[in-house]
Amino acid sequence: MAPKQDYVKKMELKKLRRVEAGIVSDRYPGISNIVIHMTYFHEAENPVLMERTINVFPTSIADFKMECMIRGCDSGGFDLTPVISKLIKQNKKIAKGDMNCRGKIGDYSSHHAKISYEISIKYNNKHSK
Ligand SMILES: [Zn+2]
Numbered sequence: 001m002a003p004k005q006d007y008v009k010k011m012e013l014k015k016l017r018r019v020e021a022g023i024v025s026d027r028y029p030g031i032s033n034i035v036i037h038m039t040y041f042h043e044a045e046n047p048v049l050m051e052r053t054i055n056v057f058p059t060s061i062a063d064f065k066m067e068c069m070i071r072g073c074d075s076g077g078f079d080l081t082p083v084i085s086k087l088i089k090q091n092k093k094i095a096k097g098d099m100n101c102r103g104k105i106g107d108y109s110s111h112h113a114k115i116s117y118e119i120s121i122k123y124n125n126k127h128s129k
Pocket of ligand 1: 068101112
């Protein structure tokens with residue numbers, strides 16, 4: 001497939017995934033906001049690639065799959081959805097951890113990229129225990 005078509009297909013899939021995900025207030029009622037802070041690492045001498053903070057509101061799309069920042073990594077990425085779902089289920093406010101990208105790029109190892117994340121969730125008072 002030509003690179004452009006490939007890109008279009010990828011974007012369409014992404015759009016579909018976002019529609020299926022719905023919005024935060026539908027999927028996780030009782031959340032007032034979620035802050036996701038991520039540090040991206042790659043395999044290099046200076047491993048910190050970038051830092052990123054994402055604010056999630058009740059009106060945001062409930063899609064917490066983050067793209068892998070390494071060019072050429074196709075089916076990779078970091079899916080924080082299970083982490084966030086678990087946190088909310090347990091009514092917890094903070095989680096920290098690391099996640100490796102599972103995508104593969106040619107000869108690169110599966111350890112080509114990872115993130116460390118810090119998630120903090122604010123609940124609406126009426127829903128907190
Ligand atoms: Zn990757």
